[in-house]
Amino acid sequence: MQPLLSVENLQVGFGHHAAVKGVSFTLEKGEMVALVGESGSGKSVTALAMMGLLPKQAEVSGRVQFNGRDLLRLSAPALRELRGNSLSMIFQEPMTSLNPVYSVGAQIAETLRIHQHLSRQQARARAIELMALVNIPEPVRRVDDFPHQLSGGQRQRVMIAMAIACEPRLLIADEPTTALDVTVQASIMTLLDRLRRELSLSVLMITHDLGLVSQWADRVAVMHNGTIVEQAATAQLFRQPRHDYTRGLMAAAWLDERDLHYRQRLLTEIRHEGAGEFRLHRPPMLPFPPLRNRQADTPLLSVKALEVSYRQGGTRKPALQRVGFDVYAGETLGLVGESGCGKSTLSRTILRLLRPDGGEVLLDGVDIAQQPEPALKNLRKSVQMIFQDPYASLNPRQTIFTLLDSVLRLHDPAPAAERLRRIHTMLDRVGLPRQSLHRYAHEFSGGQRQRIGIARALIVKPRLVICDEAVSALDVSIQAQILNLLLEMKQEMGLSYLFISHNLAVVRYMSDRIMVMNQGEIVETGEAGEIWRHPQHAYTRQLLSAAIGTETTLITAEAVSA
Template sequence: MAPELLAPPAPLLDIRGLDIQFRGAHGPIQAVRGLDLQIQRGETLALVGESGCGKSTTALSILRLLAPGATLRGNILFDGRDILAMAPAALRALRGRDIAMVFQEPMTSLNPVHSIGAQIVETLRQHEPLSAAAARRRAVELLDLVRIPEPQRRLGDFPHHLSGGQRQRVMIAMAMACRPRLLVADEPTTALDVTVQAQILELLDGLRREFDMALLLITHDLGLVAQWADRVAVMYGGEKVEEAATAQLFAAPGHAYTRGLLGASLHGGRELHYTAERLPEIRVATDAATRERRFTLHRPVAPARRAAPAANTALLSVQELRTSYATRAGGVVHAVDGVSFDIAPGETLGLVGESGCGKSTLSRTLLRLLDPDSGRIVLDGTDIAALDARALKPWRPRIQMVFQDPYASLNPRRSVFDILDSVLRVHGVAQREERRQRIAAMLERVGLPADAAARYPNEFSGGQRQRIGIARALIVRPALVVLDEPVSALDVSVQAQILNLLVELKEDFGLSYLFISHDLSVVRYFADRVLVMHQGRIVESGSHEDIWQRPQHAYTRSLIAAVPGAQQRRAA
C-alpha cells in the first residue's frame, strides 16, 4: 500500500465531546464544554490557559478523580477503551500502571507520616507482583532514575526532609514506578526555582523519550511550552479555543486570546523593559444576546521616562548586613552574610536568586521583622537597624511590603475596609472620615470595584487579592515598597496587569521598589538594576541590560541559561 494511503495511527488518548459540570449553590457550573483532545504515543501535548479555564479539571477527569458531585458526558478513550465506562476494578488497575499523574504541589500530595520509600513501595506492590525486598530495590532504582542523590540512604526520609525540587522528583519516581504509557503533569514546576524547573522538565522529557511515553503537560507558563511541547491546546472558560503545533502557534497564533497570552508573556527571549513599553492586557467582552465572547488587547501607554536619580543619592543604604539563625541540630545558618547595596529615590532594584539563598530573610530584616546580627540599614539618613521598637515605629510607614501569597497575608475574617482601616489607625490616622476617604481613593487607584471595601478576601480572584495587598502597602504613603515574589502565583495575563499597575503606581507616588523574584524574565522587564544573591551573599550587580547580556559570575550565567526560551529546545 502506498505510504500516502496509510491511515494515521490511532491516538493513545482520545477525548471526544467532554462536558463536565459541578453542582453549585445556585445551580450547575459548567467547568468543561465540548472538549476534543488527542495525544499520540511518545508525544508531549501542552494544555495551557489561566486559572479556572478547566485545565486541571480535564486532567483529573482522565483518571476519574473528580469529586462525586461532578457530572461527565462524552468519551475519554485510552487505547480504545472508554475510561468513563470502566468499572471500579478496571479503573484501579489503570491508575498508576497505564496512566499516572504528577500533581502541582508535592508537599500536599505526599503522605507526611510515611517515608518516601514506603510510598514508592506501596505504589509498586499495588500493581506488580513484587516482594517487599524487590519493591525496595526497585524504589532505589527509581530514585536514582530521577537523580535523587544517595537514593539508598534517602529511602527512609520523610517529605519534610526534602527540598521542593526533591519532593517533585519523588512524585515523578512514584508516577514512573510502573512505566505508564501516559503521564499527566499538572503544573509540575509552578513553585520551583528556574534552575530546578529546567531540571524537572528535562527529566520529564528524557523519561518520555526513554519509555516512549505520552506526556500531557498542563501549565500557564508559555516559556515552558515553547521549549518542551510538540503541540499546544489553548483553553478559555472551559472550552478549547485553539490547537496547533508549537512552532506554528507561536509564529502565527490564530485566536485573539492566544495572541493576548503570547503578548503578555515575558518568556521566549523578548527584550522588553517597562521604560519602553507596557505589557498588553487581555480584555474580554460577552455579547448579551449571543453570549459570544470577544477578546481584545489593550496596551497602556508608557509615559515619558523620568530623569535617572543622581548617583550620589540613596533612599536606602544597606551596609555589611548580617542575619543568621540557629538550626534544630545546633548549627548556625548565615542567611544574610555581609550584604551591601543602595536604592535611589524612584529606582526599582531587582533581587534574584534561588530558594534558600537569603532573599526573604533579607527583606524581613530590612523591615525589621527580623533583627540583624550586625550592619546598617540607613533609611533617609537614619540607621533603623539601631532603633528599638518605640523609636522604630515612626519609620515603619516609610517602608512597606507586598507578600507573595495575598490570600495567606490577608485576614480572611475581616472585610477589606477593616483590613485597610486597621493599618491607618495603627499609624495614627485618627479621623474616621479621613480613613474612609483614603480607603475609597486607594481601592479605586488599584483598580478594585466600588463595593470591594465591604467584601472579604475569599470573594476575590488571586489578582484582585494582590491588588488589596498593594493597597494595604501604599495606604500609609511609603517611600520604599519591598515586593516579595508579588506575581509568581499569578496567571500570565493577570501578571501583566499587576506589573503594569505597579509601574503606574511607582510613577504616581514617586515610589522606590525592591523587587524580589526567582523569575529572571520578570526581573528583566521590571528592574532598573539587578542584584544576584547566592548563599547569603551578593555575587553580582549591574543594570538589567548588563546582567542579561554580559553576566560575569558563573552562578548568574547558570540562572540565565535555565530561563525558558533562553536556548533552543534540544533536537529530537
C-alpha cells in the same frame, strides 16, 4: 490506535457557574500537550475533574477515557489505585499540597510504599534518589527536612519527585515550574522530556509560560473562559495563531527589545469586550526619569554586613553571609538568584520577620535590625511585602474585605466609608471585581489570590515594597497588568521596590539596578542594562545563558510581528 487520554465534552459547573464548558482534546502515548490560558480560564478545574479531586458540589459530565477506562465513572477505590501510580499530578501550590507535619522524604516514600510495596528502607533510599534527580541539594541531609524548611522552588521540586516516583503513564503537570528559577526550570523540563521519551510517559502540561510551551510541547490547546478556543501543533500555533485571544497571549509575552531605556512594558493587555469579541489594547510606554546621582542621596534602605543562619541539628548553617546593598527613594532594585540562594530569607529579615545574627538594616538611617517588637509598627507600614505564596499568606478564615480593612484600621485608620472607598479603588487597580469582597481566599484562582496579596501590600501606601516573586503565579497577560500597575504606583506614590524574581527578563525590565545572589552572598551588582550586556561573574553568565533560549523564542515568533 486509541490515544492514551481522550477528553470528550467535559463540563464542570458549580451551582449556576459553569467553569468548564464542553472541553475536548486527546493525548497520545509519549506526547506532551500544553493547556494554556489566563488565570481562572478553567485549566486547573479541568485537571482536577480528570483526577476526581473536585469537591462534591461540583457537577461533572462528559467522558475522560484513560487507557480505555472512563475516569469519571470509576469507583473511589479504583481511582485511588490509579492516582499516584499510573496517573499522577504535580500540583500548583506545593505548600498547601505537602503535609507540614511529615518530612518531605516520608511523603515521597509513602507513595512508593503504597503503590510499589517497598520496605521502609528501600522507600527512603529511592526518595533520596528522586530528590537528587530533581536537583535538591544535599538530598541525604534534606530528606528529613519538613516543608517549611525548604524554599518555594525546593518544595516544588519535592512535588515533582512525588509525582514521578512510580513512573506514571500520564503526568498532569499544573504549573510545574512556576516557582523555579531558569536553570532549575530547564533541568526539570529536560528531566520530564527524558522520562516521557524513555518511559512513553504522556504529559498534560498546564501553564501560562509560553516560553516553556514553545520549547517543550508537541501540541497546544488554548483555553479561555472555560472553553478551548484553538488547538494546533506547537510550531504551527506559534507561526500562525488563528484566534485573536491566542495572538493576544503571545503579544503579551513578547518582551520589547527595541528600547532598553524603557522598563518592561508587556505590550498587550487583553480585555474581553462583548460576546466572543477580542480586541487588543496597547498601553502607552512609560519612560522612567534618569537615575539620580546617588552619591548625593541618602539611601532609603541600607543593608550592611547582614548575617543570618539557621539551626540544623546541633550546628548553625549560614543563609546570608555579609550581605550589603542600598535602595534609594524611587528606585527599583532587582534581586535574582536560584531557588534556595537566600532571596526570601533576605526579604524576611528586612521586614524583621527574622532576626539577623549580625549586621545592620538601616531604614531612613535608623537601624531596625535589633529594634524591640513594639517599635516595629511604623516599619510595618513603611515597608510592605508581596509574598511568593499567596495562598499561605492569606488568612483562610477572613473575607477579602476583612483582610484589606484590618490592614487599614491598623496602619491608616479612617472612617468606615473612606476605608471602603480605598478598598474599592485598590480592587479596581489590581483587576478584581468589587463584588468579590465577601469571598474567601480559597474561592479565587492562584493568580487572583496573588492580586489580593498585592492589593493588601499597596493599600497602606508604603514607601518600600518588597516583591517576592510577585508575578510568578500569574499568566502573561495578567503579568502585564500587574507590572504596569506596580510601575504606575511607583511613579504616582514615589515608591521604591526590592524586586525579587527568578524571571530574569521581568527583573531586567523592572529594575534600575540588579543584584545577583548565590549561596547567601551578593556576587554581582550593577545597572540593569550593564548586567545583562556585560555580566562579570561566572554565575551571572550561567543564569543569563539559561534565560536566553526562552526569551529568543518569544521575541522571534512570527505571530508577534504579524
